[in-house]
Amino acid sequence: xxxxxxxxxxxxxxxxGQSEQEMETRLIEVEQQILKQGTYEQTLxxxxxxxKMAWRNSNKCxxxxxxxxxxxxxxxxxxxxxxxxxxxxxxxxxxTNNGRIRPTIxxxxxxxVRIWNHQLIRYAGYETENGIIGDPDSVVFTKVCQNLxxxxxxxxxxxxxxxxxxxxxxxxxxxIPKASILEVPIRHPEFSWFKDxxxxxxxxxxxxxxxxxxGGISYIAAPFNxxxxxxxxxxxxxxxxxxxxxxxxxxxxxxxNTKSNASLWKDRALVELNAAVLYSYKEDGVSIVDHxxxxxxxxxxxxxxxxxxxxxxxxxxxxxxxxxxxxTHIFHKPYAxxxxxxxxxxxxxxx
Ligand code: ARG
Numbered sequence: 001x002x003x004x005x006x007x008x009x010x011x012x013x014x015x016x017g018q019s020e021q022e023m024e025t026r027l028i029e030v031e032q033q034i035l036k037q038g039t040y041e042q043t044l045x046x047x048x049x050x051x052k053m054a055w056r057n058s059n060k061c062x063x064x065x066x067x068x069x070x071x072x073x074x075x076x077x078x079x080x081x082x083x084x085x086x087x088x089x090x091x092x093x094x095x096t097n098n099g100r101i102r103p104t105i106x107x108x109x110x111x112x113v114r115i116w117n118h119q120l121i122r123y124a125g126y127e128t129e130n131g132i133i134g135d136p137d138s139v140v141f142t143k144v145c146q147n148l149x150x151x152x153x154x155x156x157x158x159x160x161x162x163x164x165x166x167x168x169x170x171x172x173x174x175x176i177p178k179a180s181i182l183e184v185p186i187r188h189p190e191f192s193w194f195k196d197x198x199x200x201x202x203x204x205x206x207x208x209x210x211x212x213x214x215g216g217i218s219y220i221a222a223p224f225n226x227x228x229x230x231x232x233x234x235x236x237x238x239x240x241x242x243x244x245x246x247x248x249x250x251x252x253x254x255x256x257n258t259k260s261n262a263s264l265w266k267d268r269a270l271v272e273l274n275a276a277v278l279y280s281y282k283e284d285g286v287s288i289v290d291h292x293x294x295x296x297x298x299x300x301x302x303x304x305x306x307x308x309x310x311x312x313x314x315x316x317x318x319x320x321x322x323x324x325x326x327x328t329h330i331f332h333k334p335y336a337x338x339x340x341x342x343x344x345x346x347x348x349x350x351x
Contacts, residue, residue, distance in 0.1 A: 002034050004216030008342065012049050012215075039110075042215060048072040050214030051105050051222070054342035056305075060318035062294050062330070063226050065301040066103060070224075071095075073106040081164045081172040084113060088162055088223070092120055092180045095225050096204050099182060101287035105224035107212065113221040114350050116144070116163035116171055120206040120223055121181055124158040134158060136242055144351045148173055156244075157183075157200055165350060184284050186238075188276040193253055199246065201233045201277070203286045209349065214342040224344070227287035229294050234274035235322040246273060274323060291321035295328035313338045 009030060013023035033040035042050065048070075056067040071094070075087045087106060095104040118141065125138035132139060134156050142152065145161055150173055152158045159181055165171035182203035188194035208223035238244045247269045251258050254272065256265035281288035289297070298319070305312045314335030325331045 001039065001216035002031060004341065005030050005034060005040060008050065008215030009046070011053070012046055015053075016049060039217065042217065044072075044074050047074065047076075047107060047214065050342045051107065051212060051224075054212055054214065054344050055103075055224075057313065057340040057343045059313050059315040059335070059337055059339070061226075062229065062291075062298045062319050062321070063289070065297040065304070066226070067301075069103055071102055071104040073104065075106050076109050079109060079112065079166065081166055081174075084108065084115075084164050084166075084221075085162060085172075085174040088115075088120060088164075089176070089180055091223060091225075092176070092204070092206070095206065096180070096182050099203060099284060099286040101204055101225070101227040103224075103226045105212070105222055107219050108221040110217050110219050112167045114165045114171075115208045115221050115223060116165060116350055117141070117160060117208045120162065120208050120225075121176065121202045121204065122160055123156070123202075124152045124160050126152065126154050128154075135237075135244070141351070145173065159202070171350075182286065184280050184286055186276050186280045188272060189279045191253070191272065191276075194250075194272075194276055197246065197249065197253075199238060199244075201228075201237065203281075204228075205232070207344075209347070210344045211347045212342070212344055220347060222344075227289065228281070229289050229291055229321070230274055230278045230281070231291050231321050231323050234277035235270055238277075239270060239273060270323065291323055292328065295321065295330055299329055311336070313340060 006027060009027055010023065030040045051072050052067050052070045055070055056064055058064065073091060078084050078087060091104060091106045095102050122138060123135040124142040125132055125134040125136050126142060127139055133154060138160065142160065145163065148171065150161050159176055161173045161175050163171045163173055183200050184203060186199040204225050205228055206223050206225040212219040212222040236243065238246045247266050248258060250269040250273055251265040254269060256268060257263040258265050278288060278290055302312045315337045316335045319330050319335065321328060
């Protein structure tokens, strides 16, 4: 921890242009705290900057141009399930901002708080005799919620409850009020039948199962969000055959020949689904970015980083968009997938 802490403090003081003197004083303070207590408390400025650096270092993220604009909500002093639930609602409302989405992270006490959800807002998945209803990715977690006493409506878009755990206590469930859940019904700019599919998606992706690591400290509950890139919804969540699997239905409605791979019915259905997603979010005034614009923004991020004397690490297989990847510069370039800290990491599910 001492090493990680020292490295981080040095980077932080260096990047933010503070004096050697101030850095030395802080280094001594941190070292003493670690030697005495086995850990140290980060200042709000350190934590905020660390969370931003963690975004900057997220190799899978194409949206990193905006790393400096992350809003950091410090909730390290909360230790009851109820107060944590309240602050998660605060996160949802602040981040959603009626559709003008604000990149936001809420950081909780590093050791005793755990959020069981994958994202703060996500749809349930139910196994039935006639196949899965809802999001197949949520089937296991939905069962966990049911075993904890939750009753869903067995619908395709039921928002799961928040599951919050303190220490080794049994987790507590909380329903998110409807008023806090902004969703976008998906329609198409030309195909009037598209709305009949009754597809929708939620406005804000808020990842809540990853840990934030800054200067040797692991914040295991630190939900964060940006805004969606359209393909996440249109080319994966609603399209993957192990998710909502909508391509066959859409191709049918489009009158395409689904018997022939060479009719490119999957490709053509994909494009229209993605056009519908972007159109609907934009018309509703909900922040979203198309993959071409996102790639251009990533290019600017690369230029900025180079100018700052830092090399850009990246995970190529995640950075290329799942639609028309070769139309972006990312496709044609190698990226070193070296892992720097601060960063966000996967961790074992608590269930
Ligand atoms: N891909 C995930 C989803 O579709 C969300 C991951 C985070 N995405 C983001 N744009 N910040 O739910």
